[in-house]
Amino acid sequence: MESAPKSMSFFTTVVALVNGMIGGSILVLPIVAEQGGWVETLLIIFATGVFSYYSCYLSLIHLGDQTDLDHTLLRHFNGSKFLKVFYDFCVWSGITLLLILYF
Amino acid sequence: MIPDDGFSIVNPIINSVVMLGWCLCLKFFEFGAHIMGYGVVSIAGYLIFLIWVIATAPSGNNTVPAIGTGAAGFAAMMGNAFSIQGFFIPVIREFPNQKKHLLILLLAYIIGGLAYYYIAFIGAYGIVNRQGSNVQTIESFFSAGVW
Numbered sequence: 001m002e003s004a005p006k007s008m009s010f011f012t013t014v015v016a017l018v019n020g021m022i023g024g025s026i027l028v029l030p031i032v033a034e035q036g037g038w039v040e041t042l043l044i045i046f047a048t049g050v051f052s053y054y055s056c057y058l059s060l061i062h063l064g065d066q067t068d069l070d071h072t073l074l075r076h077f078n079g080s081k082f083l084k085v086f087y088d089f090c091v092w093s094g095i096t097l098l099l100i101l102y103f
Numbered sequence: 104m105i106p107d108d109g110f111s112i113v114n115p116i117i118n119s120v121v122m123l124g125w126c127l128c129l130k131f132f133e134f135g136a137h138i139m140g141y142g143v144v145s146i147a148g149y150l151i152f153l154i155w156v157i158a159t160a161p162s163g164n165n166t167v168p169a170i171g172t173g174a175a176g177f178a179a180m181m182g183n184a185f186s187i188q189g190f191f192i193p194v195i196r197e198f199p200n201q202k203k204h205l206l207i208l209l210l211a212y213i214i215g216g217l218a219y220y221y222i223a224f225i226g227a228y229g230i231v232n233r234q235g236s237n238v239q240t241i242e243s244f245f246s247a248g249v250w
Contacts, residue, residue, distance in 0.1 A: 013197055018211050020187055025181075027240035034231055041224065044177050055188060
C-alpha cells in the first residue's frame with residue numbers, strides 16, 4: 001500500500017526551487033563573467049534576477065486557488081478556451097519571430 | 104602515481120568510484136527523494152570545485168575588466184538561468200501554508216542569485232590566467248586525466 005503524498009517543509013521547498021533554478025548554465029557562467037567584466041556581471045545577474053522574480057511574483061499573486069498558471073489564465077479569460085488558445089498562439093508567434101531574429 | 108606529463112588514467116577511475124559511492128549513500132539515506140538531493144549535491148560539489156579552481160589559479164595579472172564584451176548573450180543566458188516559471192507553482196504548492204509562498208519564492212531567488220554571483224566571480228577569477236582549448240564550458244580548462 002502506498003503512503004499518502006507528504007507535503008514539503010519550508011526549508012525543503014526553498015531548496016527544491018533553488019535546485020530547479022540552478023542548472024547547466026553554471027558551467028558557462030565563469031567564462032561569460034570573465035569576458036563580460038565584473039561590473040557587467042554584477043548588473044546583469046541582479047537585473048535578470050529581479051525581472052525573473054517579479055514575473056514569478058505576478059504569477060503567484062494572480063494564482064488564487066488554481067493549480068497552475070494555465071488554469072489561472074483560463075479563469076482570467078472568463079473560461080473562454082478560444083481566447084486562451086489565441087493567447088497561446090500569440091506567445092508562440094512571438095517566440096517564433098525571436099527565433100528568426102536569432103538566425 | 105602521477106606521471107611526468109600530468110596525465111593519469113587513475114583520475115577518471117577514482118572519480119567514477121567516488122560518484123558511485125556517493126549515489127549509493129544518497130539512496131541509502133533517501134536524501135535524493137526528499138529534496139532532490141542529487142542536484143543539490145552536484146551543485147555543492149561544483150561550489151567546492153570552484154574553491155580549488157581559484158586556489159590553484161596561475162599567478163600573473165589576475166584582473167577581470169570592469170566592462171567587457173557579450174552583454175546581450177550574458178543577459179539572455181542569465182534570463183534562462185533564473186527561469187523557474189515553468190515548474191515553480193506545483194513545487195511551491197507542496198508547502199501547505201499559502202501565506203509563506205511569496206517568502207519562499209523570495210528566498211529561492213536570493214539564494215539562487217547569491218550562488219550565481221559566487222560562481223561567476225570565483226569562477227572568473229579562477230580561470231582568468233588559464234589556457235583552455237576550444238573553450239565552451241569551464242571543463243575546457245581541465246582536460247580529462249590531467250591532475
